[in-house]
Amino acid sequence: MCAHVLPCPSADADDRVLAVPVSRHPEQGWALLCNGVVLFDDDGELLPDGQVVLTRPWTLAAVPA
Template sequence: MCDHTPTYLPENAPDADAARAVAACHQQGWSLLCNGVLLFEDTGELLPDGRTVEPHRPTSSLYAAA
């Protein structure tokens, strides 16, 4: 999908979220990555083949009150 070096990370790579953003709408909270993944600010994803990835934010905080 893109011609930059290094080449893009396939959508099934463990670090696929590190691919380069080629379009974004920050008001709506999404970025289109060069590997075709639509990444949402809640960390959910829509993959190029239509599959979805549930948000995977950390569920605990280092700063939570004890």
């Protein structure tokens, strides 16, 4: 899929977010990488097979007593 001199990581690799962006839409908060991954500004990812990956573990803040 990737035609770069140094091939980009595949969509199922751990370092998939290091692939080259082919389309950027900062006004909408996302970018399409050359490996087919959609990378969102909130650290979420949408893989080409439809799988959603949340790279930042979200937790609720503790309420002070």
